Amino acid sequence: MSNRWQVRPIIEKGHAIGGAAGCHTQCNIYCLATGLADDNATDMAFPDDFLFGAATAAYQVEDGKGESVWDYVVHNFPERVEDGTTADVTCDSYHKYKEDVAMLKELGVNFYRFSIAWTRIMPNGTADYINEAGVSYYRNLIKELKDNGIESMITLYHWDLPQQLADIGGWLEDSMIDIYAEYARTCFQLFGDDVKFWTTFNEIKEFCQLGYGEGGLPPLHYEPGIGEYKCTRVVLKAHAKAYRIYDEEFRATQNGMIGAIFDTHWFEPRTNSSEDVAAAEQGRQFSFGWFANPIVNGDYPEIMKTRIADRSAKEGFNQSRLPEFTEDEIGVHQRYLRLYRSQHCIEEPEIGDPSYSKDMAVSQYQSPDWEGSSISWLKVVPWGIRGLLNWVRETYNDPYVIVTENGYADDGVLDDDMRIHYYQSYISNVRLAMDDGVKVLAYTAWSLMDNYEWLNGYTKKFGLYNVDFNDPNRTWTPKKSMEYYKKVIATHCVIDNCTR
Template identity: 55%
Template sequence: MKKLNTSMNKVAALFCFTVITFINVNALNTKPFPKDFKFGVATAAYQIEGGWNEDGKGENIWDHLVHTNPTAVANNDTGDTACDSYHKYKEDVAMLKYLGVSHYRFSLSWTRLLPNGFANKVNQRGVQYYKNLIKELKDNGIQPLVTLYHWEMPQTLQELGGFLNNNFIDWFGDYAELCFKLFGDDVTNWLTFNEPGPICQHGYGLGDLAPLYKSPGIGEYICGKNLVLAHARAWHIYDDLFRSKQKGSVGIVIDSRWFEPETNKTEDIQAAEVMRHFVWGTYINPLINGDHSSIVKEKIAKRSKQQGFKRSRLPEFTEEEQKYLKGTLDIIGLNHYSTYLISAQKHPDPDAMGFYVDCEAVARQSDDWEKGGTDWMRVVPWGIRKLLKWIKHTFNNPKIMITENGFCDNKDKLLDDDRRINYIKTYLSNIRDAMDKDGVNVVGYTLWSLMDNFEWTLGYTQKFGIYHVDFNSPNRTRTKKKSADYYKKVIATRCLTDM
């Protein structure tokens, strides 16, 4: 405990300046983005493709969930058809071409390529679909930014334990190697996993996302360990077998709010820093420095001992694993949407277990912040600048790609989406400030999302797209929103201006 208090006092001193620094959120930064700065949009396979059982595709955990437990999703919605991008990918690429984006972030469906999850049986029709999509993108001057895993575990592998099975590291490595081999001559930018936090904390801890497995404070940490080791396996495969020829990069996508201290009290400053490390120290620190953050290790070890465990509930990395992990990150993909105010728990529950209680912090959002269309969405543009600045100082200014950022509403056919435009404008302004005034190494921005889509357990009730999709139409008709033209203008001029 003494060691923890000492390290946290240093934290308090270091970040006190960050807390009290005033950022003028009203001053729009109209300085042009650099010529090599990349603008794109993002989607994910299960959220847009549909064709869930077509042309040899196997079942994944979301297929399984929506068909066996339909009430887990709003309105019993499914991704069976979604935006029907499996059949309409050329129309999607035409939309991308209209926007003028430099890149398109999309994910591969593991079971469309490997129906049973294992690399012994490759589905050539699935391979051809992605080859066709990639060719269509490149023919239109758009670079593919490909995510290998966006929450789509093959159901066959889940029935063997999924992320809780140490063999997952090999299964994922085999899948990644196949993808590098099949598509690597045309894809140079790879992302292994999208958002380890929701995968592990919500999929294997709280159990409110597929596969609905509930093991707070134990299963979620086993998931995290195997996930980062699987990322490292993919990175090493690329580095050993493909990098010299394909000359690409392999990164991972972390989702992170900004955690702002509720007050300038030392305990709240410390609690906010603990929250940051529970996100970044669990998933990013191992890939940069070879191990979990000391703050995370000390906190969970202390609570585990108090609860009678013989060892920490957070699995340790062996020395060999630490060496294998260290330095396996070419770029950080950052998904950021909002900010939370953090205060220290006054009376932590000594028996509680789980990511969101082991940190012994309380998170809330201010009622003064503009609300979006879902409970967790608040518009806090200055949060992204503070987060980017913190990443720079914590991890020695790594290369960062904003891989998701966007605004949701819950109104169907809302084409004059001025609130989304304001969100894009103000968040991009703060990103520009972080680059220009704070020296953060941000190389690109990827808006979520190209079009309205299946938002997991929220179904089709949340609208993030800059194109509206009519989910009642067999044709899944796409209609441009006002924000699409605004974003097109930003990309063309590389400047933030009014419409």
């Protein structure tokens, strides 16, 4: 077969994130907050040692660093961003980090999940040049958090690959494994004495499938049914190497936790038929098992291996489009989780051009009865997170889990009752999952403040704090949801009175 990659043509606005071939699942539904879902609210308190946090990502809130793949795309293809904006300044957290920590202190969180901008530490992408100003920034941020009683949860890679590394093939190249491992080692050396929570990669599925398969996200590599599998193999091997470096060189003295973050749909069978039940499980394995199974069990899910090998042969490939692992390549570690949406499923596509969605072969459907948000793919389906957490427990040997992102998008309104409704119902279902036996350690609200929402630009807002992007000082104002989440953190309870 010929090498079939190319830069994908400009895609329609609003279709850049989420949604693949097959049954189209995106639609805009706006709902009013009528009766804040007390029926979904539990009266069970969280354990006293349960941790609550808030999150951001470097590209979405910082400025003034080396060029990443996102910088390259938003500057050279502004039509791909919904409002044509850039993240050149965004929240200006580089200069206003003390104000960010003041927000966190007011909120009362136990930890702050943020990411390190690779290009701020290593502007060229490699360890031959370390930017001391960037190192000082993160050291100052970590110290400020620690001085205020807030732990740091650091994500090493939140999508912002240095452009110079993309120019040599990025996550398609095996050379990235050692390059990333050295970046990770450098971060452990520089910051690890004051960091107890590390995550290696954020949402591998998103940047591999949409960045190297479908081509809708940076670096715009279009190689469906091939590129996403190449990318995933390299990234999982890079994760495993970074994990082992931490385990062998740093854990004994730094005593931290390290894992990877997986995002996923929750696939619920449309009916109780055996066909729909099997299709839902197939969707889960292609969405979550694709990443979790190699790390926990050493290889891809059997359904992925079998289906992709079979379809590859019928498409004329000499070997499976899903690259194999050797037995010693992947190790075991903590799992991390992000969830926003739920799906229903069925169906088998005909043989044709390869694609991930055809390999998965389930028809994805979102009920029009589910409440919506200002982002078309984000539905309010709180029982989905409980179902997913229980499935992870049953499928992957009862791991400890941290929910690293969960949040609601709107237009930035201060009286954000729908966000309160969202948090109340989702946090309740996390607590119910814990009562089911799931070992959830922590919950993280996304996001601390309104920021640059990737290809949606500044049109969609997830923040607990409103940020005025028209003000050079980027002034911020707490939303109604901030007061609600603050109370949840203080009382460990989603309603006014809980049982203990």
